Structures are given as C-alpha cells and as structure tokens.
Amino acid sequence: METAVLEATDRQKTGTLASRRERSSGKIPGVLYGHKEETRTFVIDAEQFIELFRHGARMVELKIGGNTEQAIIKEVQYDHLGDTIVHVDFIRVSMTEKVAVSVEVVLHGTPAGTHEGGHLDQPIHQVTVECLPNRIPEKIDVNVVDLPLHGSISVADLQLPEGVTCPMAPDLKIAIVHEPRGVKPEEAEGAEAEELEEGSAEPEVIRQKKEEEEPDKKS
C-alpha cells in the first residue's frame, strides 16, 4: 500500500469549542502519539483526508510544521449518524517494526451451496493482521465460489500476502454457508395474530421479594 502525504497544522487551542470552530471551517482535529514521543495535536484538511481515507489509505506521511512523521490511521471518529468525521487518531510507526491493523475481508462469487438453498453468512468482516507498515494489504479477497452447503472458510484458510500474518484463532469462521434460519411467512402471520391477544402480563418486580420477606422477620 502506498503512503499518502497529509499536510497538518499545529493546533493552538484544544477543547470542544475550538474543535467545533475548526470543523466549521473545513478542518478535522487530529492527534498523533506513540513511540514514547511527544503527543501532538493538529488539524488536517477535511476534504483531503476524506478523499485518501475513502481510497483505503492507512499509512500516512504527516507534515506538521516542517517535521515529517510516519504514522498509520489508528481511529476515525464519526458523528452520531455516522456521516461526518469528527476526529482522527494517528499512531507513529517505525518502518522496521511490525504493526497490528484490522483489514477488511471481501468475499467474491456466489457459493455453490446457495444453489442448494443455502445462505452465505459472514460473521467476521475484518481480520487483524501483523506486518510491516509498508506491507499493509488494502483488503483480503476470499473466493467463495466452491463453498458447498454447510461448508465454511476459517482464518487458517485465508491466503495472506507475503510477510503478513494473522494472530487471530485459526478456527474462527469467516464465511459459512448454512440452511436459512428465517421465519416462514405462515409462521410470521401466526405470530402477528398471537401478539394481538397478548400484552397484558406484567414482569416480576425485583423489590417485591424483599417486602415479602420483611414481615416474616418482624413476626
């Protein structure tokens, strides 16, 4: 994966109000830490960051006030609706030390098992990989065309690029083809009719037990 270059400006003021002002002027507040060096707070251009983040950039060359720092994007915080990026964490990396990052797993093809009525389930969408910062894969492609009904692909079956390892448990399932678990339409209709009759029952109140015990103690 290529290293993206990102221009950053040191932040003079921190806190909610200052950050809000920066966001309204098209900037994103960020922080850089790690490697037992000084923590730096800065702002980056929102448009520039969003563009490179959408293109799958992980490694970033941060240019802050004349200095250049090698970092990876550690965490991206979104607003409550998940639309706007509100803050970005970067962590310093050394190009000779391995890092652990989560990488997306993309399934390709329609499994053979689905033609027999099976349903493809993907319990894990991202896996953690360990590698050198310049070897972080953009995504891990998995071909599921030959997967039969009740067949599965686990972490051990992943074909990782050279120099990349996965520390996760090898028996963790990435993709499974199983029989559909959904409710049949007839059952759903029955449930609808049933629910209209129910709804008057009350839950048990936790405190009632103590009240019942207390009179016994007095007597």
Add this chain to the structure above:
Amino acid sequence: MPLLMPKRVKFRKIQKGRIRGKATQGNQVNFGEYGLQALEAGRITARQIEAGRVAANHVLASEGRIWVRLFPHRSVTSKPAETRMGKGKGEPDHWVAVVKPGTVMYELEGVPEEVAKTAFQRISHRMPIRVRFVYRKHRS
C-alpha cells in the same frame, strides 16, 4: 411470538423523563450488512417493534437474517377512561424503547440490497419517527 417486555424490573412505574442528546452507542451497523437508523428521538412501543419485525419477515420470506436492536425497557402508565384526576399514578399500560437520533434499530443480512430496502421501507411505515437506510461501514 408475544410482545417484547422485560422479565424482571426494579420498579413497575417510572417517571416519564425527557429524551436528550444523540446516540453515542448502538449507532453503527454491527451485525448485518444493512441497517435502519433513527433520525429523530422518540419512543417505539413493543407493538411497533413487533409490527416492524413481522412486516420485514413478510418481505424476506425465509431468506436472510434480521436483527432487532431495540428492546422496550420502559413502562408507560395510563389511567382508565372516564376517571377523575388524582388517586395516584395509573397502571402500566405498555412498554417502550427509547430511541435517540443515530440509533440503528434493525439490521439485515443475506438478501440483495433491493430486498433489504423494501423490507426497511415496510418497517419505516410502522415507525413513529423518521428513519433512513444505512450500510455497514468498513472502518479501519
């Protein structure tokens, strides 16, 4: 399937309260591929939650998988009709889930996008608040 309701509660009746703020948790699609996100704050009754689930299941038939990420934890009381005011708080009438803007209420997986959109549209007609269709975000 009976209506959702807690098994045990500490208090039968609780004060009404106000719904303030935005969803800081439960605001991402975590289980399925598609989600239905609340855009407003509101109370969703157990009946509405169940109606949404049943409506989605009609569309899905036996395909895919649905997650209901709401649970009605709060009781709402009401007084009987034609009753004079006073004489204490009414009796628990129904159960509601409190929803804040951003909450992902339902999730779907294992169906094409068009089917998921249809299912969520049916659910949205049964919701008392504005909602929208969202995708799982592949974040680093």
